[in-house]
Amino acid sequence: MDAIVDPDGEPTPELRDWKPWFAAYDDPESPLVKRLAVVQQGIRRALDEAPAGTIRVLYLCAGEGRDLVPVLAEHPRRADVRARLIEFDPVIAQVARDRVSAAGLEAAIEVVTGDAGDPALFGDHVPADLLLLCGIFGNISEADIHHTVARAAHLTARGGTVIWTRHRHDPAVVLRIHDWFAEAGFADLWQSDAELPTTIFVAANRQEREPAAPPPSPDDQKLFTFIR
Numbered sequence: 001m002d003a004i005v006d007p008d009g010e011p012t013p014e015l016r017d018w019k020p021w022f023a024a025y026d027d028p029e030s031p032l033v034k035r036l037a038v039v040q041q042g043i044r045r046a047l048d049e050a051p052a053g054t055i056r057v058l059y060l061c062a063g064e065g066r067d068l069v070p071v072l073a074e075h076p077r078r079a080d081v082r083a084r085l086i087e088f089d090p091v092i093a094q095v096a097r098d099r100v101s102a103a104g105l106e107a108a109i110e111v112v113t114g115d116a117g118d119p120a121l122f123g124d125h126v127p128a129d130l131l132l133l134c135g136i137f138g139n140i141s142e143a144d145i146h147h148t149v150a151r152a153a154h155l156t157a158r159g160g161t162v163i164w165t166r167h168r169h170d171p172a173v174v175l176r177i178h179d180w181f182a183e184a185g186f187a188d189l190w191q192s193d194a195e196l197p198t199t200i201f202v203a204a205n206r207q208e209r210e211p212a213a214p215p216p217s218p219d220d221q222k223l224f225t226f227i228r
C-alpha cells in the first residue's frame with residue numbers, strides 16, 4: 001500500500017477511496033443489498049421500541065446514509081430523532097447530506113464530515129439510544145474492535161441498541177465480538193440469519209446498564225483507525 005507522511009513525519013497508510021464501494025447498493029443481487037435489509041429492519045425495531053421522548057442516534061462511518069435515511073423518512077417517531085452521522089470522506093458525506101435534504105429530514109439528521117474515531121465529534125448525541133457501527137469491524141484491527149466495543153458502554157444509554165456488522169470469513173472473531181459486548185454490559189438482542197452469505201453478518205446488542213463511568217485513561221483516545 002502507498003504511504004503518505006503525516007505532519008510529524010510518520011508514514012501513515014493512505015486512506016482507501018470508498019466511493020466506488022457504494023455502487024453495490026444499486027445491484028439488487030449484491031450481498032450488500034441483503035445486508036441493507038437486515039440493518040434497516042434493525043433500525044426500525046430500535047425506533048419502534050424506543051421510550052417516549054428524544055431518540056439520540058449516533059452513526060459512525062455512516063457512508064451515504066443509505067440505511068438510516070429511508071427508514072427514518074417513513075418512521076412515525078422521526079420527529080423525536082436527533083441523529084448525527086459522521087463520515088470522513090467529504091464527497092460521501094455530501095451524498096449523505098443530499099439524501100437527508102431530499103427526504104426532508106434536516107431537523108432530524110445532521111451529517112458531520114470528520115474522523116468518527118474521535119469522541120470529540122460525538123457531542124451531545126451520547127449516550128445514544130441507537131449506536132450504528134456498520135461497515136467498521138471488517139476494516140479495523142481486532143484490538144480496535146475490542147476497544148470500540150468497550151467504549152460503546154460509555155456511548156450507549158441504558159436500554160439503547162448497538163447495531164453492528166462484520167463478515168463471517170473468520171467466525172471466531174464474531175464470537176469474540178459477542179463476548180466483548182457481554183463484558184461491556186450488553187445483552188444479545190438479535191442476529192442475522194446464518195443462512196445468509198458469509199459476507200453478511202449483522203447483530204444488535206442492548207445496553208443493560210447505565211452508561212459506564214469514563215475509564216481512567218484519557219477519554220478522548222481515538223476509538224479506531226481504518227487499516228483497509
Ligand SMILES: C[S@@+](CC[C@H](N)C(=O)[O-])C[C@H]1O[C@@H](n2cnc3c(N)ncnc32)[C@H](O)[C@@H]1O
Binds near residue numbers: 018061
Ligand atoms: C464500508 S463503508 C460503510 C458505510 C456505511 N456504514 C454503510 O454500511 O453503508 C465505510 C465508510 O467509512 C468511512 N470511513 C473510513 N474511515 C473513517 C473514519 N475514520 N471516520 C469516518 N468515516 C470513515 C469511509 O469513507 C466509508 O464511507
